[in-house]
Amino acid sequence: MVFRIVAAALCTLVASAALADAPYGATIAQQGNGHGVAPCMACHGADGGGQAAAGFPRLASLPQAYLLKQLQDFTNGSRANATMQPVASGLSDAEREAVAAYYSALPIPPAPPLLTPAGADAQRGHTLATRGRWEEGLPACEQCHGPAGIGVGEHFPPLAGQSAVYLSNELRAWQQGSRHNDPLRLMQSVAGKLSDADIAAISAWYAAQPAVVAREPKS
Ligand code: HEC
Ligand code: HEC
Structure with missing residues (x-):
């Protein structure tokens, strides 16, 4: 009986964590985290498409595990980048997970006409x-x-x-x-x-x- 109650409570927790992830990620992307981290969209674009000329990559639709790993790597220094290091390390573990979930679920934005090299x-x-x-x-x-x-x-x-x-x-x-x-x-x-x-x-x-x-x- 106790086991069942605990199991049911855990299921609810897990389900709500999964549901909460992406909307919280959207807030971080659009408004920052309220603790000093700038909105991601300021650099990565409102649709997550990035900014080609500035070298800001597209994040929309990249794999969730890849995005999360990059945020962890900017934090632990195995990917050194002066712009992204303070951003990634200013997020909590849960915030990194939420924003990775958000961007991986975004559709690929329409691209400008591609310049085919010749x-x-x-x-x-x-x-x-x-x-x-x-x-x-x-x-x-x-x-x-x-x-x-x-x-x-x-x-x-x-x-x-x-x-x-x-x-x-x-x-x-x-x-x-x-x-x-x-x-x-x-x-x-x-x-x-x-x-x-x-x-x-x-x-x-x-x-x-x-x-x-x-x-x-x-x-
Ligand atoms: C001030 C501009 C700026 C802001 C704000 C910013 N980024 Fe970045 N981001 C960059 C740049 C520049 C790079 C490329 C870094 C490099 O060359 O290694 C990058 C790279 C990344 C990458 C690696 C993508 C890949 O394909 O490997 C991820 C993931 C990322 N940013 C997530 C975020 C998230 C999430 C936020 C918001 C919490 C955010 N960024 C806010 C500028 C920014
Ligand atoms: C043996 C496997 C392998 C081969 C071959 C390979 N890559 Fe990669 N590449 C990877 C892996 C794994 C990653 C992701 C590393 C990480 O976790 O950051 C990666 C990441 C990248 C990235 C970073 C993407 C981003 O969003 O930041 C670029 C750019 C890249 N590879 C270019 C190339 C090019 C160009 C070639 C061919 C000349 C190539 N790779 C061949 C395994 C490979």
């Missing part, structure tokens, strides 16, 4: 994305990030439609070691094999791929 750079980007350079032990990006960079599961983020500025910032951050939050150093090893010309080409190529939701929607 010529030799486009060819270089396409080759890196689909074939890599096996002679240097560089795997194709799509092996982990999915066809045309749509993302795979909860831990391999989409690259499609993120801005070239943001994508190249991240590849350089891995090269320089300011971002070292990748499991098994997968991305540090990849980025270390890219030249400046590779980074420019692959970033432009993925920025021109349409973003789509690759994951099954959560029930």
